[in-house]
Amino acid sequence: MAYKHGIDIVENPTSLTPPITADSAVQVVVGTAPVHLSENISGVVNQPVLAYSLAEAQRKLGYSDDFNAYTLCESMYASFQLAAVAPIIFINVLDPAVHKTAISAKAVSLANGEGIVEDSGVLLDTLLVKSGASTLIKDVDYLVSFNSYGKPVIVKLSDTLADNASLTVDYDKLDSSLVTAEDIIGGYDAVSKSYKGLELLKVIYPKFNVVAGTILAPGFSHLPEVGAVLQAKTKKINGSFNAIALLDLDTTAVTSYNEAQAWKNSNSYNSTHAVALWPKVKVGDKQIHYSALMGAVMAMVDARNDSVPHESPSNEVVAISGAVLADGTEVYLDQAEANHLNGVGVTTLLNWNGWKTWGNNTAAYPNTTDPKDRYVAIRRIFNWWGNTFILSYFDKVDDPTNTRLIESIVDAENIRANGYAARGQIAGARMEFRSDMNPTTDLLDGKIVFVQRLAGFLPAEHITNILEFDPQMLTSAIFGGAS
Template identity: 75%
Template sequence: MAYQHGIDLIENPTSLTPPVTADSAVQVVVGTAPVHLAKDPATAVNKPILVHNLASAQEQLGYSENFEAFTLCESMYASFKLASIAPIVFINVLDPAVHKTAVTAKAFTLANGEGVIDDEGVLLETLVVKNGATPLVKGTDYIASFNSYGKPTVVKLSSTVTANAALTAEYDKLDPGAVTAEDVIGGYDAVSKSYKGLELVKVVYPMFNIVSGTLLAPGFSHIPEVAAVLQAKTKKINGGFNAMTALDIDTSVVTSYDEALVWKNANGYNGSQAVALWPKVKVGEKQIHYSALFGAVMASVDARNESVPHESPSNESVAISGAVLADGTEVYLDKDEANHLNGNGIVTLLNWNGWKTWGNNTAAYPNTTDPKDRFISIRRIFNWWGNTFILTYFQKVDDPTNTRLIESVVDSENIRANGYTARGQIAGARIEFRQDMNPSTDILNGKITFIQKLAAYPPAEHIVNILEFDPQMLSNAMFGGAS
């Protein structure tokens, strides 16, 4: 070690901002992950994985900015790097035992005893390096590990290999293109007696005691079959919880804003628990699906409101470079064009003093004008209020059906409602236990029914200011009011 005398400086890499938490908008994201980079790839397939930061996601699932191949990384990037929001539950369906392809005789050359195999998705445990026709011994003749770009680096260890040797490699590599919509949709596997894909949404609460807030499948939600299942899975999760989903409209097919409505209706993107999104998002040279960004935006808005989802995610500034189609064509909408999309239940992006999310309506609009099913913020308030009711009073299930039980629910709920009303997060709420809704036959069968009225504030999406010329003001200014 060199003799040290004087002052030395060491610079650490910039740390990411610690994520904030939004319990009301926990994203459950289904897709493909670069599990070859994970600490234990075998444990990262068709299993909900809860993460609170990018380091945890990288360790358990791997991370790559090849978003086209590894779609879960879109949400990692949007949530941890752009919005700094957590937690997220990821479900990877890319199985290295199934979705793989074999590579033979991949040539690479060492330089000063080190060389890079120029390929991504390599399953390192399958790697065989050859010097000519002779296989080299891993751990004796060489070692291999991934570099920062996710590609294998081979370092020679023994004199069997020269410092500038021309070598070949054989290995299996992940094939994300082999993952189908059916893999994402999943189901129940009778052989392994396990759930797969989107069917694993029902496992999230039992595993983590976390209620799913938003279901996402960036890279797949533009496929109508996947979108249909996403919309179906938002309702009655675990028999009671409700969630939202964000769905991408296919920008390889819908290349103009005026085509979006026809495609949306033809493909059933019309659920009240769904948000339809067009087009895609560009950040520098990277493309991500809008759904990955929108899920992060909703969570971010909730986080600054104590996890109460009363504020609309529309007109929120987003740190992006632009809006694009799948082929990279940039999209610039004026306000009238963006409003045309909004008027047909599609949320878009508007460059208005910086890029912003734009749209308050669920995908059900204009087929429904019921505020609780039309406005995203009101729909989410109803979901959240109902989910919270279940979590709060589940402990009272099977208690004696007496006045103490009824009064405790009524009093607790009305006190809770008063608090949110006082903070301006809802307009009001009131719960009642009414005799006409609880016949003795129901009570004898162990059933009691409450009715709760809830009013949430709609977004002020149209503000009008009437300007009028006042001649008297002109006269006062010029003549001091003299007649």
């Protein structure tokens, strides 16, 4: 070892940008994960998994760039790498006990004592390695582990094996193509007494004390039966909370902007608590569904506003390479075409000095023009305000119904509203307790009612500058300086 005297400099590789948190836009993503790469396969099937970083998500669920097979990885990539936002709650429905395919007698050739099983999704606990007719013993004859590409590497231990031996392997592999819309929708399993799929939404707050802000299922939300359930699940989660669903239109059926309205209407993508999105997104050679990107964008916008969702997620620059259909066909819309989609309640992408999100309307537009149900920003501020009220005053349930209780809630809410109004995050809010809304019969029944008026700022969706020629200016410019 060299003798050291002086000063040394050692450079570490650049770390990933630490994610910022947005409590108002916590994503609940339902789909498939490469659980064969996770630390505990059995613990992540139809169980909500909370992650604050890509490393944590990778450890708990596995990670792969094969987004077609493993849809949860789209949101991992979009949120943790493209937008650097957290947290996310993942629900994996890919079950190794059900969604699998058996592979027999696949050839593996060793080179210098090592060989790679050229396949992905391999369930290591099912792997049988054979030399001729003999079955080899793991950890005695060989070691096996995944490489950085998620493929098993067999390393010989026994001297009875040649360094260039020819082996065969039998194994089961994950088959995400077997996952159906019914798996995503889920339900209650009476045998195991457990919830599955989207039904696990009701487990999230009791388990994590985290309120879902957005619900999405990239890779599946374009299926009408999944879209219908996603829309239904946004209201009264746990009997209390409201959220927004992010829905992809089917880019195999909707191949042009002028086909979106008919598909959206015929498949009832029209909830006031949903955002309809078209087309898909390309980042380099990767494709991801727009819902995965929009979930990340909403969290990013909220995070820079102290988790107050008052700002529209439209006209936000996104780090993507393009907009595409499922078959890879690139989509370029001019502003008029993009505005046509907005006019039928579809949010799209516009390449205007860089790719940007484009659209302020919920999926309910144009069937509704009520601002709280039409605009995404207003719908989300109402969701967040109501959810926050529930969380803030739940401890007061069952307190004595007296003046102190009533005044404490009214005063606290009006002070809270004044603070957000002073910061320009809402136009205003005002709470009242009115006698005409609280008859004696209700008070005797232990029920009290408050009324609260709330106004958020609408997005400046269209700005007009009227230009007019002024002849007087021309005359002044020519003759004004003449003597």
